[in-house]
Amino acid sequence: MSLGDLPRIRLGTLPTPLRPAPRLSAELGVEVWLKRDDLTGLGLGGNKVRGLEFLLADAVRRGCDTLVTGGGPGSNWAMLAALAARTRGLDTVLVCYGDPVPPVGNMALAAVAGAEIRFTADPDRASVDRGVAAVADELRAAGRVPYPMGRGGATAVGALGYLTAARELAVQLADAGCVPAGTWLATGSCGTHAGLAAGVHWQRLGPVTGVTVSRPVAECVERVDRLSREVAALAGTPAPDGPPVVVGGHVGPGYGRRSAEGEAAAALVARTEGVFLDPVFAAKAMAGLVAAARAGAVAGPVVFLVTGGAPTLFTTV
Ligand SMILES: Cc1ncc(COP(=O)(O)O)c(C=O)c1O
Structure with a gap:
C-alpha cells in the first residue's frame, strides 16, 4: 500500500503557516522560522x-x-x-x-x-x-x-501525521527559498518526533532535534528510532538512518509543570513574534533552542514546530 492509499480523514485546516521569525532570530543570532501547528484547526488546534x-x-x-x-x-x-x-x-x-x-x-x-x-x-x-x-x-x-x-x-499509524507534515513543510520551504539546517520540537510520547524524523529523511530536509519534556533521553531515542522506522515502513518511504537527536535538561520541576526557563523562552517568543507557546511542551522546547543558540551550538535556519496546547496556557501551574 502506498502513502496515498492509507486511510485518512481530514480534520485539520492544512497546510498550517510557515513564517519567518525575524525579531526572535535577531535575539538569538540564529535564523528561526515558526511552523504554526497550533493552527491545525480542530478544537483549539495542535500537533495531535x-x-x-x-x-x-x-x-x-x-x-x-x-x-x-x-x-x-x-x-x-x-x-x-x-x-x-x-x-x-x-x-x-x-x-x-x-x-x-x-x-x-x-x-x-x-x-x-x-x-x-x-x-x-x-x-x-x-x-x-x-x-x-x-x-x-x-x-x-x-x-x-x-x-x-x-x-x-504514539504508534506508526499516528506518526503518519508528521511524516506527511514533512512533505507539506518541504513544499513551503522550497517556496520560501529556505534550506533549513534542522527542525526543533518538543518530544513527549515521541510520535510527532518519529513521524517528522522519517518525513524529513524522505524529503531530504535537515535533521530533527527533539527536546524531551518528560521521558529520559535514552528512552526517547529508543522510541523515536523504533517508531520512525515503523512509520517509514508503513508509508513505503526510506528508513531513517542514524540515531535520533534528543536534548535533555529542560524538563524543569517535572512533566506538566511550568519551568522558569520555559516561561522566559515563551515570553521571548510572545514579545518578539506575537505567538504563544504552551508551558508543558513548546515553551520547554524553545528553552532548549534558546540555550543552544546562546551557547553558539546551533546553526540556522532552524524551523521550530509550534505544537499548540492552548488550553494548558490557562491551567498549568
Ligand atoms: C502541545 C503539544 N506539543 C507537543 C507534544 C509532544 O508530542 P508527542 O507526544 O508526539 O511527542 C504534545 C503531546 O501531547 C502536545 O500536546
Whole structure:
C-alpha cells in the first residue's frame, strides 16, 4: 500500500503557516522560522490533529465505535481524540492517571465533547495503559467495538501525521527559498518526533532535534528510532538512518509543570513574534533552542514546530 492509499480523514485546516521569525532570530543570532501547528484547526488546534487524521480513519475502517485512550487530566491529546471521534459519530472513553480532579481545561473540553472520563486512582502515568486495555476489554464484553490507543497516539499509524507534515513543510520551504539546517520540537510520547524524523529523511530536509519534556533521553531515542522506522515502513518511504537527536535538561520541576526557563523562552517568543507557546511542551522546547543558540551550538535556519496546547496556557501551574 502506498502513502496515498492509507486511510485518512481530514480534520485539520492544512497546510498550517510557515513564517519567518525575524525579531526572535535577531535575539538569538540564529535564523528561526515558526511552523504554526497550533493552527491545525480542530478544537483549539495542535500537533495531535495530524496523527488523529490517520488513527480515526483506521478506527472507522475497522468498524470501531469507541475510541479508548488517555493521559494526564490536562492531556491535549485526549481532548482532541474525543473531539475527533465526534466528527464521525464515535464515542470516547478517556482514562486519566491519578484521582479524580475537577474538570478544567482539556478535561472540561473533553466532557463538553461527551467523552466518558475515568481515573485510575494511581499516580503512575503507565497506569493509563493498563486502564485503556481494561476499558477496551469491558467494551468488547458489552458487544462494543473499541479502538484502543496508547498515550499520545504514539504508534506508526499516528506518526503518519508528521511524516506527511514533512512533505507539506518541504513544499513551503522550497517556496520560501529556505534550506533549513534542522527542525526543533518538543518530544513527549515521541510520535510527532518519529513521524517528522522519517518525513524529513524522505524529503531530504535537515535533521530533527527533539527536546524531551518528560521521558529520559535514552528512552526517547529508543522510541523515536523504533517508531520512525515503523512509520517509514508503513508509508513505503526510506528508513531513517542514524540515531535520533534528543536534548535533555529542560524538563524543569517535572512533566506538566511550568519551568522558569520555559516561561522566559515563551515570553521571548510572545514579545518578539506575537505567538504563544504552551508551558508543558513548546515553551520547554524553545528553552532548549534558546540555550543552544546562546551557547553558539546551533546553526540556522532552524524551523521550530509550534505544537499548540492552548488550553494548558490557562491551567498549568
Ligand atoms: C502541545 C503539544 N506539543 C507537543 C507534544 C509532544 O508530542 P508527542 O507526544 O508526539 O511527542 C504534545 C503531546 O501531547 C502536545 O500536546
